[in-house]
Amino acid sequence: MTQGPLGRLAALRPSPLVEQATERLREGIADGTWPVGAKLPAETALAASLGVGRSTVREALRALAGAGLVQPRQGAGVFVIATQPKEDWATQLRRAAVTDVYEVRMSIEVEAAHLAALRRTDEDVRALQDALAGRRAAGSADNAAFVDADIALHAAVVAAAHNPVLTGLFAQFVPVLRTGLIDMLDLLGLRTADPDHGDADHAALVDAVVAGEPDRAGRTLRDELAATLERLRTV
Template structure:
């Protein structure tokens, strides 16, 4: 694919995509030294600073590497998958196993660190989950995840919160599929209410052992159901 001038839109993104196509399409195989920044800028009709940013993006994707005094070389023909992409491709059961480890510890920390505002947020989230019992499966799952997110937030650990947030899209799809395929809410629209009420109560009381064990049992039951879907 020949190089050519680019349209004046997000130039860095365009340049990155154009150069990536040369690599993934085989025009520049692994081991190839790329043209100089000046040559690339002239071919693409952009400035050298834009080329430089595009090359940084390609390096971040694991496609190229600069060698001091030698230039920029192709080191891979396919970009590395980032964490979010890997999670999207992962089986929901694999993600759920990791979720158990994260949330069980978060529940224990939440019971120790919860504030008055956290307790109020947990109560509101539990009420929201109950209110969603009349809603469709997607809305119910969203309300359920919001309650779990409130527990994680009460742990006041930004790393745990960030990890949980990364898992949410995969978890959401898996839980909706589970509810629809197993029809778990047909006779129990507020499926799992007792477990979640017990969790909120344990966190509010500051009982870390009860909070973590209650959540572990609930999540492990759900994992078993997901594995059967």
């Protein structure tokens, strides 16, 4: 007698059952047992085949739906919509080219600089001045420490915008940006002759924000980031 797709599933071991059920169903989707567009068997059939309860199957299907592999349709069942799980935002950033991330960074930070010049407080001014001093102090440090000080200054500008969404987005970009900037400095040797590389541009940025000049702040930051982006494209 010919077995259907359910005959290809093996019984599970009595350990984290939801995780095992999720993985077994994921494997069935990946190997074509249930191709895109196919309807999965009913919960009762899946539960019997896997040797678990319906509640375990239900949780596994929820996990697959969260990964973007299946989609429940009211009154129709659960259908396969993809064979590979969707990547979350953090994973996409880790896999993205640093130049792509930098282009988005420019949009976020230029707007942040504009808002910072309008919203900065006395506390923000002190934080910006301290961050600029920290960047200058890192001129004698290695490239990694210098990049950390540079990012801290940019983070202070974003913080002065007082927009938690901008702050959160910038924080997610930092790991990719840090790696790309360190690689750029290592490969191009930009600090060999100029240990405080970019100091004038960053001083001008801080001055524009402190002076409350949003257009100048945005323009100054855009020019500085655009120059760095061009260098990154050569790495």
